[in-house]
Amino acid sequence: MKINQCFLDLKDSYLFATVGRKTAEYKKAHPDKDVIRLSIGDVTRPLAPAVITAMKKAVEDMASVTTFKGYGPDQTCYGYDALLDSILGSYSRKGVTLEKGEVFISDGAKSDCGNILDILSKDNIVLLPDPVYPAYADANVMAGRKIIYANANEANGFLPMPDKKVKADIIYICSPNNPTGAAYTREQLKAWVDYAKSLGALILYDAAYEYFVTDSSLARSIYEVEGAKECAIEICSYSKTAGFTGVRCGYTIVPYALMREGVSLNKLWARRQSTKFNGVSYVTQMGAAAVFSEEGERQITENIAYYRENAKIIGDTLDELGIWYTGGKNSPYIWLKCPNGMDSWAFFDYLLEEANVVGTPGSGFGRNGEGFFRLTAFGTKENTQEACRRISKLLKK
Numbered sequence: 001m002k003i004n005q006c007f008l009d010l011k012d013s014y015l016f017a018t019v020g021r022k023t024a025e026y027k028k029a030h031p032d033k034d035v036i037r038l039s040i041g042d043v044t045r046p047l048a049p050a051v052i053t054a055m056k057k058a059v060e061d062m063a064s065v066t067t068f069k070g071y072g073p074d075q076t077c078y079g080y081d082a083l084l085d086s087i088l089g090s091y092s093r094k095g096v097t098l099e100k101g102e103v104f105i106s107d108g109a110k111s112d113c114g115n116i117l118d119i120l121s122k123d124n125i126v127l128l129p130d131p132v133y134p135a136y137a138d139a140n141v142m143a144g145r146k147i148i149y150a151n152a153n154e155a156n157g158f159l160p161m162p163d164k165k166v167k168a169d170i171i172y173i174c175s176p177n178n179p180t181g182a183a184y185t186r187e188q189l190k191a192w193v194d195y196a197k198s199l200g201a202l203i204l205y206d207a208a209y210e211y212f213v214t215d216s217s218l219a220r221s222i223y224e225v226e227g228a229k230e231c232a233i234e235i236c237s238y239s240k241t242a243g244f245t246g247v248r249c250g251y252t253i254v255p256y257a258l259m260r261e262g263v264s265l266n267k268l269w270a271r272r273q274s275t276k277f278n279g280v281s282y283v284t285q286m287g288a289a290a291v292f293s294e295e296g297e298r299q300i301t302e303n304i305a306y307y308r309e310n311a312k313i314i315g316d317t318l319d320e321l322g323i324w325y326t327g328g329k330n331s332p333y334i335w336l337k338c339p340n341g342m343d344s345w346a347f348f349d350y351l352l353e354e355a356n357v358v359g360t361p362g363s364g365f366g367r368n369g370e371g372f373f374r375l376t377a378f379g380t381k382e383n384t385q386e387a388c389r390r391i392s393k394l395l396k397k
């Protein structure tokens, strides 16, 4: 037996595991300190009441022989109509028409951002932005693919644009972006779509944070851009939209129009999923189907407004301190420049030790993240206010 040697090329631990370990060590050494975590983007608002009602009803269905459900429907890769219809409805409100067979229910965006690689050759060159959500990079390192980077930096507002001299086969785009919170306009995405089509490349578009978009010039789906169905797979999640980080549900769109080497990627993905996946539980799917009901959507919008207010509290604090940042306006992430030229891990330690606030060091997301730092708006309002009060006090000194 031989191991997959590519795993040896990975960093020792996943970024958020390192942050978690350092935080736990600090808490162990200082049990009296009240440490506030604004690091991993985990939600704090409970599920919307409409979701809870739908899940309870689904549990009841499982208790009766006439309504009990086993495996989900196999013609739709285990997606139930109620959920598929609600997803199609949410896309049609963005002006995007999809067919049920183009929607694949998943247990969240992170899994599919890696799993989708199963249907793509190992020889493909992968283009990632730097900084980048580490799961994209790690999943490709595990498969031994060659990775190249597009520089995201202060000069381009952390929104790199395609460079025609660079040849890539698989292009990851996350907008609004994790970690930088920067978001592409439809015109900017059109440039990426045109670039991908000119190369015959595939865009893997992570739309996990689309629900935070408020500016009308920004895209909430790549399919708002003409031609995207011929070159892009969109991966989305209920985690941040509806607080499903602990419930697990998302969806991946593989358009019928997406063909490479005369083969339908939709067919390949359906084949992969029916072999390696048995679907998302009925109870979870029914809960997710309630997210885009009239009542559900009103309730999740209230939760998003709560996080937006947190982002504003953080942004206002940084404005007052004169610290440069992106994000926070159409995104739950605030990406700030470390003060006084500190490097990312030095600032992490400084904030942890002096203010007992935990964030995520930008350098953990890539070389261009050095000197930057990410805070999330997913905490409670009280913790966000208190963290900002401490940061302000510390940095005003």
Ligand code: MLT
Pocket (backbone or CB within 6 Å): 039, 040, 041, 042, 110, 133, 178
């Ligand atoms: C993050 O903090 O970047 C996210 O929570 C990670 C994720 O969604 O997996």
